Amino acid sequence: MLKATLKGLLARKLRLMLAGLAVVLGVTAVSAAMVTTATIGSGFDSIFETTTSDVDVSVSSAPNVGGETTFTPPVPASVVEELAGVAGIDAITGEVSADGARPVGADGKVISVQGPPRLGVAWQGETGLVELREGRGPTADDEVAINAGLAELGGYRVGGTIDVLTLEPRTTFRVVGVYGYSNGTGTMGGSTEVAFTEPVAQRLMLGETGVYSSLTLTARDTVPNETLRDEIAALLGDGYQVRTGDELAAQTAADGRAFLDIVRIVLLAFSGLSLLVGIFLILNTFSILVAQRTGELALVAALGARRRQIVGSVLVEAALVGVLASAVGIGLGVAVSTGLKAVMEAQSGAQLPVGLIVPVPDLLAAFGVGVLVTLVAALVPALRASRVPPVAAMRASAAEQRSLTRITVAGAVPAVLGVAGILGAVLDVVGDLRWAALGGGVVLGLVGLALLTPAASKVLLPVVGRLLGWSTPGRLGRLNAARNPRRTAITVATLVVTLGLVGGVGVVAESLRRDVSALVSTDLAADLVISGDGVSARAGGGSGGPPTAADGRIMPTFEASVVEEAAGLPGVAGATAQYVDTVELPGGQSPANAGDLSTLESVLGLKTVDGTLRLSGPDEIVVDTDTLGAQGWAVGDTARVATQRGGWQEYRIVGSYEPNFLLTGPVLTPEAATERFVSALPALGYVELAPDADVATVKAAVSELVADNPEVTVADQTQLATDSASRFDIAEIMLYVLLGLSVVIGILGIINTMALSILERTRELGLLRAIGMRRSHMVHMVVAESLVMSVFGGLLGLAFGGLAGAAFVSVAGLAELAVPWTSLAVFLGLAVAAGLIAALAPSTRAAKVNVLAAIAYE
Structure with a gap:
């Protein structure tokens, strides 16, 4: 039985190679993440040990x-x-x-x-x-x-x-x-x-x-x-x-490793997603291969092979594919790590005094995961093949389609639970568990959607097919795509999952950008903002309030005299400065600000809740209502606050205000900031113009005041809103890049399905050629089939992702739901491109089929 299995494996090596590519890519990503982070970590350990050696x-x-x-x-x-x-x-x-x-x-x-x-x-x-x-x-x-x-x-x-x-x-x-x-x-x-x-x-x-x-x-x-x-x-x-010295080196290295651990977790999470998506590809490949070999396996069973031997033969094939693919993936991962190390050193200027560090235990774990994923994906087709009666399997009708009732019911359960979780979060009926309900609902909804895709394909594929199949070859391609709903569903599952995530990320990112822009426009009354390089883009931080020095770096600042000179320019109605830093409260860290509240109040649109927003001395503060509630303070209380230079001191709370995007946390006097903040200089300056002033002229004049400071710029409201919203761009792009590997695996899935389907339909293709179908028609038919599947998967994924993103926007309480129609159209275009790429090789093979050999093919 083992010898027969190995012979069969050699006969199908090209077909299995495509399935192995999914494992190769997933293991490559996992091993590259492990080797790269290990190398960088070891390099910085070496640097810190060197600097503290004396x-x-x-x-x-x-x-x-x-x-x-x-x-x-x-x-x-x-x-x-x-x-x-x-x-x-x-x-x-x-x-x-x-x-x-x-x-x-x-x-x-x-x-x-x-x-x-x-x-x-x-x-x-x-x-x-x-x-x-x-x-x-x-x-x-x-x-x-x-x-x-x-x-x-x-x-x-x-x-x-x-x-x-x-x-x-x-x-x-x-x-x-x-x-x-x-x-x-x-x-x-x-x-x-x-x-x-x-x-x-x-x-x-x-x-x-x-x-x-x-x-x-x-x-x-x-x-x-x-x-x-x-x-x-x-x-x-x-x-x-x-x-x-050893403790100092260890502590410094630990700080760096904490960041590397975060990077590693993110990379491994997306690598795991790639492997998960690869499961669909491997499952589909083995399902098709087993279906094509039904007669062969039935004959083996008729000759005396037991069920466990049939299952074992399929799993042996899967194990060999998994072992070879994982080994190749490990090798490619190490090679990719070499390139990543070189790129990192070139971009950052860091020269790591170590060679490539290969963590053997971690790579062995990645190898094992690759093999295990392949075996798990092949197990279901193997069990299915072992249950087919020999007599039934040897008939031509053995490959009849199975009912979709069981898989539809199995998909309906998580789908209903997922929708319930999402609705519970959106309608706020689950209280503090709304984020957990939303996350769980999205995951369950995605699982349910994947299981319901076969049933959905019976309804939606004809609709999509009619849009793309306007000729006889196109109609044949549409019918071929709808012929086996299970196979089609597994094939497009990769695109459904990937584009679902991409669509959700796009909707959330665009809504966050609109929300930030709206908040800046609403809260800010100033016409111009003077700020250090990158400060305006970080205004508000994660939860409102100005940027802080919590990253340990001296923030870009400018002379306080700049604001005074700006106030005296023609066309300027007023100007005020804002100092920023991080302070320690009894409950943890908080942004802190300082400035003349008599002018900041109107410029930043502050709303007084209690007391007064006027400070008469360096030992008085005003605090936002959120911080007051979190600390259990009230106006009139004495609060202990630690500034960066001044340490712990007592301040009297004289007023409270509603926090907004541009201001949150304790607010001190400018005099207190110059003595107790990291920098004695302002980080932000706000300029209000007279009603008849020309914005461009005044902006040029204010820019002249900071012309000798290469970190400081002057922006109007529109620029500030754009800069503030742009901070989501990098995170969005990084997510798209990381999800790109899953898209590649999705394309491989369609290529694999199409290639195996062409082999399965050799006789059918020969008959079509025999009755007069030209080679161009054959290419058209295969391309139409591939396009129907890819567009179907793309639409389904983007629709789900858009709805999930809308749910996030509702739960987060963002001001506006913004759908990036252009981006979604680009993603759908990528799905179309994926379908075209996937059809290249199979359509060429179909067009070159030998008519007589194909008709005689069994």
């Missing part, structure tokens, strides 16, 4: 605002004197290193790096890690040295100049040195570095002189690092973080 113990202040990426207050120089008497310390070095030194390139724009920090540091001379490659270190206030990565990125040379933005506005320095690192790289993980003299670095990066971002302690030879750490921690108390 650190025995590190001392830094505890952040006033929770989270590893928020601003950490500097360490006063007095702490160095306090530690000088500790017997276990051999040397103390004050370090100045902070993200936020933004170099300006030759084009006048800030040099952008995707992810790595832009560090401003104090020059400490050549150490075991830092090595000068050209020139010398800075000695004057207007001199800097830069790392080789930045020199290459910006084309800077020793003797030239470089403009840098920091906590202070744009400043010009002379480049006197270029340095690299002992591991041979010109950058550590793609970061750019500008090294100032110590006093300048302290002022520009930390906001004041006589302070350090951290202290590096070298222990005496006889003192263990852990012992010195514990002694220093006991001496300094809870206001400081004291860690060994």
